[in-house]
Amino acid sequence: xxxxxxxxxxxxxxxxxxxxxxxxxxxxxxxxxxxxxxxxxxxxxxxxxxxxxxxxxxxxxxxxxxxxxxxxxxxxxxxxxxxxxxxxxxxxxxxxxxxxxxxxxxxxxxxxxxxxxxxxxxxxxxxxxxxxxxxxxxxxxxxxxxxxxxxxxxxxxxxxxxxxxxxxxxxxxxxxxxxxxxxxxxxxxxxxxxxxxxxxxxxxxxxxxxxxxxxxxxxxxxxxxxxxxxxxxxxxxxxxxxxxxxxxxxxxxxxxxxxxxxxxxxxxxxxxxxxxxxxxxxxxxxxxxxxxxxxxxxxxxxxxxxxxxxxxxxxxxxxxxxxxxxxxxxxxxxxxxxxxxxxxxxxxxxxxxxxxxxxxxxxxxxxxxxxxxxxxxxxxxxxxxxxxxxxxxxxxxxxxxxxxxxxxxxxxxxxxxxxxxxxxxxxxxxxxxxxxxxxxxxxxxxxxxxxxxxxxxxxxxxxxxxxxxxxxxxxxxxxxxxxxxxxxxxxxxxxxxxxxxxxxxxxxxxxxxxxxxxxxxxxxxxxxxxxxxxxxxxxxxxxxxxxxxxxxxxxxxxxxxxxxxxxxxxxxxxxxxxxxxxxxxxxxxxxxxxxxxxxxxxxxxxxxxxxxxxxxxxxxxxxxxxxx
Numbered sequence: 035x036x037x038x039x040x041x042x043x044x045x046x047x048x049x050x051x052x053x054x055x056x057x058x059x060x061x062x063x064x065x066x067x068x069x070x071x072x073x074x075x076x077x078x079x080x081x082x083x084x085x086x087x088x089x090x091x092x093x094x095x096x097x098x099x100x101x102x103x104x105x106x107x108x109x110x111x112x113x114x115x116x117x118x119x120x121x122x123x124x125x126x127x128x129x130x131x132x133x134x135x136x137x138x139x140x141x142x143x144x145x146x147x148x149x150x151x152x153x154x155x156x157x158x159x160x161x162x163x164x165x166x167x168x169x170x171x172x173x174x175x176x177x178x179x180x181x182x183x184x185x186x187x188x189x190x191x192x193x194x195x196x197x198x199x200x201x202x203x204x205x206x207x208x209x210x211x212x213x214x215x216x217x218x219x220x221x222x223x224x225x226x227x228x229x230x231x232x233x234x235x236x237x238x239x240x241x242x243x244x245x246x247x248x249x250x251x252x253x254x255x256x257x258x259x260x261x262x263x264x265x266x267x268x269x270x271x272x273x274x275x276x277x278x279x280x281x282x283x284x285x286x287x288x289x290x291x292x293x294x295x296x297x298x299x300x301x302x303x304x305x306x307x308x309x310x311x312x313x314x315x316x317x318x319x320x321x322x323x324x325x326x327x328x329x330x331x332x333x334x335x336x337x338x339x340x341x342x343x344x345x346x347x348x349x350x351x352x353x354x355x356x357x358x359x360x361x362x363x364x365x366x367x368x369x370x371x372x373x374x375x376x377x378x379x380x381x382x383x384x385x386x387x388x389x390x391x392x393x394x395x396x397x398x399x400x401x402x403x404x405x406x407x408x409x410x411x412x413x414x415x416x417x418x419x420x421x422x423x424x425x426x427x428x429x430x431x432x433x434x435x436x437x438x439x440x441x442x443x444x445x446x447x448x449x450x451x452x453x454x455x456x457x458x459x460x461x462x463x464x465x466x467x468x469x470x471x472x473x474x475x476x477x478x479x480x481x482x483x484x485x486x487x488x489x490x491x492x493x494x495x496x497x498x499x500x501x502x503x504x505x506x507x508x509x510x511x512x513x514x515x516x517x518x519x520x521x522x523x524x525x526x527x528x529x530x531x532x533x534x535x536x537x538x539x540x541x542x543x544x545x546x547x548x549x550x551x552x553x554x555x556x557x558x559x560x561x562x563x564x565x566x567x568x569x570x571x572x573x574x575x576x577x578x579x580x581x582x583x584x585x586x587x588x589x590x591x592x593x594x595x596x597x598x599x600x601x602x603x604x605x606x607x608x609x610x611x612x613x614x615x616x617x618x619x620x621x622x623x624x625x626x627x628x629x630x631x632x633x634x635x636x637x638x639x640x641x642x643x644x645x646x647x648x649x650x651x652x653x654x655x656x657x658x659x660x661x662x
Contacts, residue, residue, distance in 0.1 A: 049075040050440045053085060057120060057445065061096060061128040069093050081429045087111040091121055102129060102140045105147065116448040126151040133162045138169075145175045152182055156194065164197035171201075184208060227272050230260055234280055241287055241628075242613035254292060261299045274300065274310055279630075281317045286614045286626035290321035315340060316351045319358060320625070331358045341371070349375055349384035356388070369399045376403055380496050381489065381504060383637035386644035387621065408652055412497045413462035423467050427453055431475045438477060439538045450480045465494050469503040478506060479534035505645045508535045509548065509571065516579050520586060523650065524593070525579065527642030528600070531635060537571040547571065549578025556581075594620055597639055602632045 052068040052075075059065075072089040076082035091112060098104035105125035112118050126147040129136070136144055144166075148155040155163060167183075170176030183194075184202055193199055193212045202208040233256050240249035261277065277300055284293045297314045300307050307314065315338055322331035340347060340355050347355075352375040360368030372388040379385045389407075392400040415423075430453045437446035454468060465488055472481045481503055488494040507526060514522045532550040533539035545552050546568045556563045556577045567573055582600065589595035589607075594615070598607040606629075615623040624640075627633040 044071065044075075047440060050436060050442065054440075054442045054445070056089065056092065061092070061101075061124040062131075064092060064096065066093075069096075081432050084112055084114045084117055088114075088117045088121065092124070095121070095125065101125070101132075102136065102143050105129070106143050114449075114452060116452060122147065123151055123154065126154045130155055130163070133166045136166075141166075141170050142173070142175050145170060145179050148179060149182065152186060156183065156186065156198075159198055160195050161197045164195075164201060167198070167201055187211070227276060230257075230273065230276060233257055233260055234276075238283060241283060242609065246287065250287075250289065254289075258292075258295055258299060261296065262303070271306060274304060274307060278310060278313055278317075281313075282630070283628075285317060285320055285324070286628065288324055290324050293317050293321040312347045312351045315347075316354065319351075319354060323354070323358065328358060328361045335359070344371065344374055345378040349379035349382040349388075352379070353384040353388055369396045373399055373403060377406065380407070381486070381501075381641070381645075383641040386641040389644065404648075407501065407648060408498050410497065411499050412495050413466070414499075415463040415467045419463070420467060420470075424471065426456075427468075427471050431471060431477070434477055434480070435475045438479075438536055441538065441540050446477075446480070447483075450477070450484070454484065462494050466499055466503070469500075473503065473506060476508070476535065478508070478530075479536060481506075482534060501645060501649065505530070505642065505649060506535070507646075509575065512572065512575055513579070516575055517583065520579070520583060523643055523646040524639075525582065526646055527639045528582070528597070530642050531639050537574070538569055547574035547578075549574055549582075551578050551581070593640075594623055594636060597636045598627060598632055601635045602629050 049071055052071040055068050056064050056072065069089050069092065073086060073093075076086040076089075079086075095101055095104040102125075105122075105128075112121070129144050129147055133144075167176065167180055171180065180201070183198075184205060187194060187202065188207055188211065193208075194202075199208075199212055203212065233253065236249055237246075237253050237257070240246040257280070261273075277296060281293055281296055284290075284296070297318050301311075301314060315334075318334055319331045322328070322334065335341065335355055335358065340351065341359075344352060344355070352371065356368045356371035356375065359371065369392060372392055375388045376385045389400070389403050392403055430449050434446050434449045437443070437449065450472070454465075465484065468484060469481045472478070472484075485494070485500055485504055489496065489500070494500070509529065510522060510526060513525045513529075517525075529535060529548050532545075533548050535548065537548055539548070539550065540546055541550055543552075546565060548571050551568055551574060553563070553565055553568060556568055559577050559580045563573070563577070568577070582596070585596045585599050585604075588604075589599065595607055595611065598610065610628060614626045614628060617623050617626070624633060624636055627636065
């Protein structure tokens with residue numbers, strides 16, 4: 035009995051929060067209280083046995099006076115590989131922070147850890163790390179460790195700290211890189227990028243205002259000059275990413291010639307541009323489209339051979355290339371390209387837009403596409419395989435649904451990945467089996483992540499089963515019962531994007547539940563609403579739909595405006611409508627939405643709606659056929 039007052043009642047949330055804290059914390063910052071919570075809660079629960087053993091191992095290491103020895107005797111009875119790695123990485127971090135205290139007999143064991151976790155060793159490495167490498171440089175394991183670090187320095191194209199650099203200057207490749215970039219190049223690059231952003235910021239701030247033209251004329255020359263001079267030797271990915279953010283800004287502000295100038299600088303000077311070259315091509319032809327210079331756009335398409343390599347490009351470039359060529363080569367050429375787009379990027383936003391165009395313009399092409407989208411299963415699994423896999427997967431899925439409930443996303447992701455990685459059977463069938471089991475537990479987001487990942491890597495083949503798995507309809511009846519004025523498929527498309535049908539979803543900014551309502555927005559419709567009540571799916575749907583209907587009335591059923599306001603706020607969309615969303619073509623307006631997150635959000639909800647329409651139409655036709 036406690037000395038003072040009653041014993042505190044521990045909530046389920048606190049137990050699971052303790053697991054998360056331990057998982058994320060370094061060895062020295064793990065609290066005994068959290069370890070004790072995990073041990074007391076999960077000792078007698080078989081489904082959490084691995085987490086109990088994981089906590090025991092960490093406790094043993096914390097209490098050990100010889101931690102390097104304890105680290106090499108750990109992982110007793112821990113079967114989940116990501117929990118083993120968690121222990122190992124904590125050990126590597128701890129040993130790195132205590133290099134001075136290591137005895138010579140511990141050097142090899144420490145090196146073994148750093149071979150597994152090289153970036154832990156290299157992060158903020160200074161004199162202590164350099165001295166450690168000197169001490170082990172004549173040992174075989176030391177030579178191996180130094181060689182691995184050298185390969186990292188060369189492949190990542192950055193030079194380490196001054197202390198570490200001295201150890202590698204005898205290598206000609208390293209020395210030439212060091213002469214070029216100097217010490218602490220990552221820090222230097224970060225400073226240069228910060229300066230680059232400062233040059234751009236006044237232009238960004240003036241965008242969409244009366245001051246824009248004056249500010250742009252005065253400041254742009256410094257941006258192009260910075261790209262030519264300051265970054266020509268760095269080839270840093272962050273610089274390229276920042277440049278493409280600027281290109282999107284130039285596009286919506288109709289600075290077409292300047293867009294081409296930036297792209298020409300990037301193409302000429304940046305060897306690391308290759309992963310973004312398709313984006314560069316897009317902004318080049320987009321600048322000509324804005325000027326209505328279709329001849330020049332077509333010449334550029336021909337010059338860089340986009341059509342010859344059509345299926346290797348992302349769907350955005352494919353779609354707008356097809357649109358441009360239709361003005362000169364006719365609709366047949368365009369429609370053939372749109373079919374190729376869909377075949378190579380079937381579940382993309384641009385694939386759905388391409389399908390809509392084909393439906394309106396070419397019955398023959400659309401029939402071919404519809405048959406492709408609704409083609410029968412290419413592979414399946416037996417009842418025995420389902421039952422066998424259910425036995426294996428049930429403990430994982432029981433834990434996963436708890437991780438989902440408490441938004442412990444790292445644990446959730448790792449649990450599912452471990453389940454997938456253990457498979458050795460027919461992959462198409464196995465992925466479908468995993469998807470079915472994930473759906474049974476309401477783990478839709480994990481289904482989406484798995485299927486998109488495997489489709490993108492060409493590890494699984496597309497068929498109708500995947501379409502159903504990617505566009506499920508939980509809560510559809512509840513949505514339909516709450517509103518008749520809004521197409522339920524629009525709301526299903528929104529919920530899929532907002533929360534992936536997880537009633538407990540919580541965003542980093544505090545949005546809650548199925549429709550990701552912000553508490554202050556919900557209070558507009560129910561002043562007594564609490565965060566706890568807002569997670570209730572019925573309440574969340576009711577308030578979310580009330581808000582959506584209000585936006586629908588305000589923006590006169592313009593879905594782009596409604597969704598922009600839902601995602602980015604009404605004040606922002608009211609501003610964008612006066613500045614950037616001025617085209618009569620909704621596809622152009624979507625490309626010009628200032629927020630990257632909102633652009634993507636609207637594109638994906640539009641895509642979702644297309645596939646929900648397609649599946650509903652197919653379901654109705656099959657129902658009619660079965661009645662005859």
